[in-house]
Amino acid sequence: MSDDDFPSESPSVRDVVGRTDGETALAAVVEKPRTETAIESLRAEGVYDDSRRVRETESGTIALPVTEPPSETPVLEVVRQLDPEVRLTDVEDVLGARGWSTDDLATVPSSWAVIGSVVMVSVPADCPDELELADALLEVHGEADSVLADEGIANDGVAGTHREPRTRLLAGDPDTETVHTEHGTRYGLDPAAVMFSPGNQAERARMGDVCEPGERVFDMFAGIGYFTLPLVRAGADVTATEINPTAFRYLVENAMLNDVSERVDAYMSDCREIAADVEADRVVMGYYGRSTEAAPPEDECGRGGGTRSDEAAEFLPAALEALVPGGLVHYHEATPEPRLWDRPLERLESAADTAERELTVLDRRRVKSHSAGVAHVVVDARFE
Structure with missing residues (x-):
């Protein structure tokens, strides 16, 4: 059932049979698969009540506590609960x-x-x-x-x-297996099977803000669609590659879930294998290496360290192979704090020199802490 199947006007309130001597409160009833989407919408509308517990009804629907009937969020009905359950929030x-x-x-x-x-x-x-x-x-x-x-x-x-x-x-x-909703984008996934970092939420939202409709984007490490989905929902056409079979399955399913399949060209392959066949105005490099606890501390030359962040730089030649002149690269890296921002900029400059292209750094951002003394950063760079 889609949101279009629900009435847009505020629903009337119905009493739920129960105790008559207790406190009463309102709850918006939704189908269970829509729970997360509805909660995000109710919060955005300012009517979600965090002080009470979510309840499952006898019919299998979900009653979400609200302070007043929602006017923007589609719901099945609004009921007046008798003797609502207060929940501790700490x-x-x-x-x-x-x-x-x-x-x-x-x-x-x-x-x-x-x-x-x-x-x-x-x-x-x-x-x-x-x-x-x-x-x-x-x-x-x-x-x-x-x-x-x-x-x-x-x-x-x-x-x-x-x-x-x-x-x-x-x-x-x-x-x-669940559906996680952020800023209107729905991500189907199993957190026990594929990676999902809530700490990257702002960066995922930013991707939907920075691109223009009709842009051609190459998402080199698409995962389940972390950046691909906000980009296509903003009007971009995305070539997305992902080598993990489980993540790739969710990528394809999530494109359908968000009704953007026609603008996602998905490949289960190493991004370097198709870079020569891609013409992109923007390249997203969301992979920044892997952790290895056994590695020694990084030395003054950038060798070693607890993060194999050099792997991110290894994909820069492929990114520039796909990028049209004047295009943008969003380069992610896990960088030791003492090397901010020298190391990522040095690697971008080296890649530009090798490709004989002119580099202009447009922005640099700290996404989140990666590990002790290591920051996940992203640099936005234009290559003429």
């Missing part, structure tokens, strides 16, 4: 109510990621009870169905190209 409060001591609460992670209906959390080694922690996360995030322990990245040994998450199910539904 994990430490939930665990404290369950008897955790002050020392125990000090081990609670300071952050975690909510990807669609899945919570991803890195569990500290000194956590007294990871299962109770997971249950508390489910209570705080009423729309979530599962909690996964994030245990880092499993590499397949082929230049890090098949970066896959290592996870364990801690609580909830073992089926962790």
Whole structure:
């Protein structure tokens, strides 16, 4: 069912049969597959109520707490709940109510990621009870169905190209396939099977803002469509390559999910194999290397280090092979803090010299922290 199947006017309010002596509150009823999209829309509209728990109805639909009937978000109906469930919004409060001591609460992670209906959390080694922690996360995030322990990245040994998450199910539904919605873009994925970094959200949104309708874009490391989808939704025509079969399947499915398949030319291949056949006004290089804990610290010449970020630079010749004169490259790299911004700029200048092209740096941005002492950065560069 699409959003067009729902009425645009504000729905009337219906009472839900229940206790008559309790507090009443409103809830917007939606079909379960639309839960994440509806929550994002209700939040944007300013009517979502985070103080109450999400409920599943007897018919299998989902009742989302709202402060007033929505006027912009399509819903099945709005009901008046009797005796609504208030939820604690702080994990430490939930665990404290369950008897955790002050020392125990000090081990609670300071952050975690909510990807669609899945919570991803890195569990500290000194956590007294990871299962109770997971249950508390489910209570705080009423729309979530599962909690996964994030245990880092499993590499397949082929230049890090098949970066896959290592996870364990801690609580909830073992089926962790979900739809994550950001700024109107829908990403179908299984966080237990493919990578998804909430920390890149601003950069994904930026891609939809910087391109012009009709631009030809080469997304060299498309994944499930992290950058491809915002670009095509903004009107670009994207050639997208992805070598991981699972991620590629989601890439194709997500193009259909967002109704942009006609503007995505997807290839399950190494991006270097088709670069010569691509003419791009813009190239997105979202892959920046892989972590290797066994590597020694980087020296003053940029050798070694805990991140094989040199792999990102190895793809620059292919990027420039596909780029038309005057085109733009978004070059991502994981760079040690002492080398900001010297190393990425040196590598771009070297690639420009080799290709006999003139480089102009337009912007440089810190995306997020990659690891201790290492920043994920992106440089926007024009090559004449």
